[in-house]
Amino acid sequence: MTLSLYVPVASPVHRTPAGLKLGLLAALAVALFLVDGLAVVGGTLAAVLLLGLGAARLPWRSVLAQVRPVWPWLVLLFAFHLVVTDWHTGTVVVLRLLALVAAAAVVTATTRVTELVAVVEWLARPLTVFGVRPARIGLVIAMTLRFVPLVAERAQRIRDAQAARGAERFRFRSLVPLLVQVLRLADTLGEALDARGADAPVPVRRGRAGASTS
Amino acid sequence: MKSRDLAYIALFAAIIAALGLIPPVPVPGIPVPITAQTLGVMLAGSVLGARRGALAVLTFLAVVATGVPLLSGGRGGLAVFAGPSAGYLYGWTLAAFVIGVLTQLTWRRFNLAWAMVANLVGGVGVIYALGIPFTSVYGDVSLSAAATGALSFIPGDVVKAGIASVVAVGVHKAYPVIELPRRRPAAG
Numbered sequence: 001m002t003l004s005l006y007v008p009v010a011s012p013v014h015r016t017p018a019g020l021k022l023g024l025l026a027a028l029a030v031a032l033f034l035v036d037g038l039a040v041v042g043g044t045l046a047a048v049l050l051l052g053l054g055a056a057r058l059p060w061r062s063v064l065a066q067v068r069p070v071w072p073w074l075v076l077l078f079a080f081h082l083v084v085t086d087w088h089t090g091t092v093v094v095l096r097l098l099a100l101v102a103a104a105a106v107v108t109a110t111t112r113v114t115e116l117v118a119v120v121e122w123l124a125r126p127l128t129v130f131g132v133r134p135a136r137i138g139l140v141i142a143m144t145l146r147f148v149p150l151v152a153e154r155a156q157r158i159r160d161a162q163a164a165r166g167a168e169r170f171r172f173r174s175l176v177p178l179l180v181q182v183l184r185l186a187d188t189l190g191e192a193l194d195a196r197g198a199d200a201p202v203p204v205r206r207g208r209a210g211a212s213t214s
Numbered sequence: 215m216k217s218r219d220l221a222y223i224a225l226f227a228a229i230i231a232a233l234g235l236i237p238p239v240p241v242p243g244i245p246v247p248i249t250a251q252t253l254g255v256m257l258a259g260s261v262l263g264a265r266r267g268a269l270a271v272l273t274f275l276a277v278v279a280t281g282v283p284l285l286s287g288g289r290g291g292l293a294v295f296a297g298p299s300a301g302y303l304y305g306w307t308l309a310a311f312v313i314g315v316l317t318q319l320t321w322r323r324f325n326l327a328w329a330m331v332a333n334l335v336g337g338v339g340v341i342y343a344l345g346i347p348f349t350s351v352y353g354d355v356s357l358s359a360a361a362t363g364a365l366s367f368i369p370g371d372v373v374k375a376g377i378a379s380v381v382a383v384g385v386h387k388a389y390p391v392i393e394l395p396r397r398r399p400a401a402g
Contacts, residue, residue, distance in 0.1 A: 005282075005290055073298045081354070081355075093354050097298060100296040101296050108291030109291075111281070113280045113281055136220060140224045140227075143225075144224040144273055147225050151231075172377045172380070173381070175377075176381055176385055182229070183389050184389070186218065187221070193221065198217045198220075
């Protein structure tokens, strides 16, 4: 199981800072809904594909794989518009969504997970006012990625134990022992974090040693 | 927030992810197979409570957004947040929060009935209340058309709310995680 959609290629698109790419993506999402012209929307889609497949040299499979889950929706939407409005509106709606989804796929495929986590931490900086500590967001994301295979493995163990006792299939009631097990694990992890100083108070930025705060 | 809370949040984000790995369960009589992922959202709210539950869902969505394909069916990346069904994903966070609030309100007399109320209101009501208008605006379709499209998923979600409630009551008995502010000890 590959745990990332990132496609490593040396390209100018890959080298563009992650924050800039995300900003442009957000701007595109807003701008695309302000225009209705078929040429503009279609042109945007072509430009996005040119950028992803041409400039970033992504294999078309990697873009297609991310766009594929949206297909049933697009077909439904187009069919709906054929019946209720007209094919022109339907085409614009579908192309607009395709352009946006493709653009998001290009950003995802050209940006490393660590870079995006760094952007998330940066975006969370204003939240320090409310007591949020951006560095902890990275920590929680790292713990999540570690917990996924662990939870899957514990679930398998419980399933095996039930099979050994003659249960034919997975019963949702066995989620209770599973949850209790992993909650205990999380408790242990929390204690381990505390032992390593994760619960230390927020470091206050001060001047050089000896300088007073006032 | 204590380190243990951070670990709980990461744990439930991982549980939502792990439930996405379970192959969809076909249910007789319902055309759409059940994917277990929203079950994880309901469990996050009803086991962890409002704040930690919502943060667990938010963490899961952040991990998906950074390009880890943990959404059921191996989906991930920013593209899923741009699709017409993205409103349901955004609804998950609020759903976990509402389920958590209702669970905490009824915590002292928590039982299967209260768990059902919390999971139906938060896990089904809130999610559709956000998802349907989102699809409607995004795809330029009428509200009623978007609602009709969503109808076939509701029975599956009600089943999931039932499962989440049974499991939530079981976990509360065995290993309660929600802590309420202490009541002042009664005199005598």
